Amino acid sequence: MEKELTRLYKIMQRLRRPGGCPWDREQTHESLLKCLIEESYEFHEAVMEKDYGKMCEELGDIMLQIVFHTVIAEETKKFKLADVFNSISDKLMRRHPHVFGKVSVKNSDEVVVNWEKIKRGEAGSRDRKSILDGIPSAMPAMLRSLKVQKRVAKVGFDWKKAKPIFDKIAEETRELKAEIKGKNPERVMQELGDVLFSVVNLARHLEVDPEEALQRTNKKFINRFKGMEERILADGKAPQDLSLRELDRYWEAEKKKRQRG
Secondary structure (H helix, E strand, O other): HHHHHHHHHHHHHHHHHHOOOOHHHHHHHHHHHHHHHHHHHHHHHHHHHHHHHHHHHHHHHHHHHHHHHHHHHHOOOOHHHHHHHHHHHHHHHHHOHHOOOOOOOOOOOHHHHHHHHHHOOOOHHHOOOOOOOOOOOOOHHHHHHHHHHHHHHHHOOOOOOOOOHHHHHHHHHHHHHHHHOOOOOHHHHHHHHHHHHHHHHHHHOOOOOHHHHHHHHHHHHHHHHHHHHHHHHHOOOOHOOOOOOHHHHHHHHHHHHHHOO
16 A cells, blocks of 8 residues: 555656646645545545445545645645644544543443544644634535534534424525515525525434435436436427426426336
């Protein structure tokens, strides 16, 4: 394994040197951010599809991004690949005292409690003044909402049951409708954000991952729409030439077919 990792590292170093690849040499930590995020999403898709060949490939792409960033940092003497590995190895050992130390735990719940205690005592966490500090602002909005809500719930700022959240969603929806009538785009955006935040809160109380729920609905919609397109084309027509009523008929037919299947 060390041999394979060294090979990748040397390839990346060569690509960055004079005479290497012009594109690779132009890249910065900032320009590569989108690549790292996209590769992570592609790995997520491979996992959901249970495609192990694709998972292997996508993990390789993620590893490339890690090595790429490290080589860039090494060029300005910020840190090296060894520092990256040592950093995570030290963290794992520090946060698993029940494995590498003398702490005893009964179950995974106690592991999580200990993990959080240790995390709060670490240098970066000690500087935080709010329980909401440290939540990355670049996280997708839905995931960040979920993270925020989980944090504040730890100090008791939370509903005990899901029912009041339905009422809150209804309240926020009424406020959104009122702002739509006022035709103020900024206020409409704010109220729509409140509706979405409340829906995420409901998902959390129902122990449903809102991101996964929406992804499943996206996938269902895409599959149905593609099926509808196939039906329309098989009838010698084009979707853009049909009225909404005609499209709805094709949609319902495809929906019934998939429900029977």
